[in-house]
Amino acid sequence: MKQHKKALWIWLLAVLLLLIASLLVGTSGRTESVQEAMRDAVLHSVNQIGLFGLRAVNPGTISAFTVTAILLLAAACIRIFAIPRFQYVPGKLQLLLEEAVGLFDGMAKSNSPHRNRFLGLYLFSVGSYVFVGTLFELLGIQAITVHGHPVTLPAPLSDVNAAIALGTLSYLVILSGGVASNGLGGVGKTLKEFSLPISMSFRLFGALLSGLLVTELVYYFVALSFVLPVVVGVMFTLLHALIQTYVLTMLTALYYGEVSEQSHEPRKKHKKELPQAENA
Template sequence: MGVDGFGPRVAFYIGNIAVTETVTVTWFIMFLLLVFSVAVTRNMKKEASGLQLVVEQIVGMINNLTKQNMGEKNIAFAPYVGTLLLLIGISNIIGLFGFRPPTADLNTTMCLSITTFVLTQFFGMKSKGLGGYGKGFLEPIPFLLPLNIIGELANPISLGFRLFGNITAGVIIMTLLYGALGAFTDTLLGLTVPLLQAGVPAVLHIYFDLFAGLLQSFIFTMLTMVFISGAME
């Protein structure tokens, strides 16, 4: 909980610039992914085994997911798809370790959705040409041009708000639950030790942080592939 309301706290200042929890946790996740990537790839062997084999299986799954949803010709999008899946997935489940998920900040989710929106427009124009891409907004009848434009602009908004809303809802519910359990422990049991907070929220953490978090990362990634491939067809 923030000082002035619900939201990420300011972790520290660089001069007059406030650096929030969202930024610091995102840096931490990026650092973990970078270290993991270097550790896995520094001594790669022709005959994969152990961790290398697991990572190769994950890469293969991401490649297959990209092929199935975007087609063989768009396999080059697999690195972006994999990055989204890993970054959003880890950001969503990091609440299990006591951190505030970066995806519970609208700035994060909108930046990701705007990135997808820019890629959608760029590759749509590159694939069809500027004229051909613009002509698509006049279909099936030119009268629908305003609605088609609004629909296209609504995609990044819905994409960003969907992820933000689902993750933030989980954070709010867990925050209220911890507060209520702390009050019950103090009032009913007369203890200052957060006894009820230690085990009761575990099941809800599994749902909100693990299940819902991974599901939302998958949905965001799938919609990204649909938007980009749809603009190129």
């Protein structure tokens, strides 16, 4: 009991000291207004970061490369250390990995029974990217802009270019499924959904950006930076990550299944499910 009390007093003292220190140090003064901060969060026209000294890019692009590096590093570690020790009766990590692979593979198979090998891989990769990329903003990794200011790296998909890239790539994957299954007929089927890349891109962008803006707004005021970010930052971001991952992968799988369906076979009930996914 005495040990616990001692630890509690030390913890309270540390918190108090840090609070006093943060108040005494103060801030270096705002370099931008809230309007400018919001505008830059959307457009990234000011706070750009140099990409290996080649050119200035949006912070989202740097985030995207960082997320890819994190994912590939984690995958390499898992490949080297975990996968060779896989057992027929799985442990916790193995179960998690098998669930993740099985989830997207099952989604691909259920939505596109005829052609789903690449779709499963694509959904797995994109799902991991969206999920980890959305949670990435919680890390608060700092980067230095070309103007020398520090900036927190945002979620990759809060950059409109990343959202457009992912939306159009998903559309191209759907188109490739249609072409592979039905030839020119598949192209026709896919082109019929001409609004899909725009809707996919801007849905992602809007969803991620709204989270970013709320977080940006909260962090803009120091008084709101205590306790509240736990709710706003963590819980909202977790929800965002799950919802956006589900929506993007489900929509891609549904449209892929629809356009890759053989023409002579009866149509499935994809259309009935679409509005539900669209609303999410």
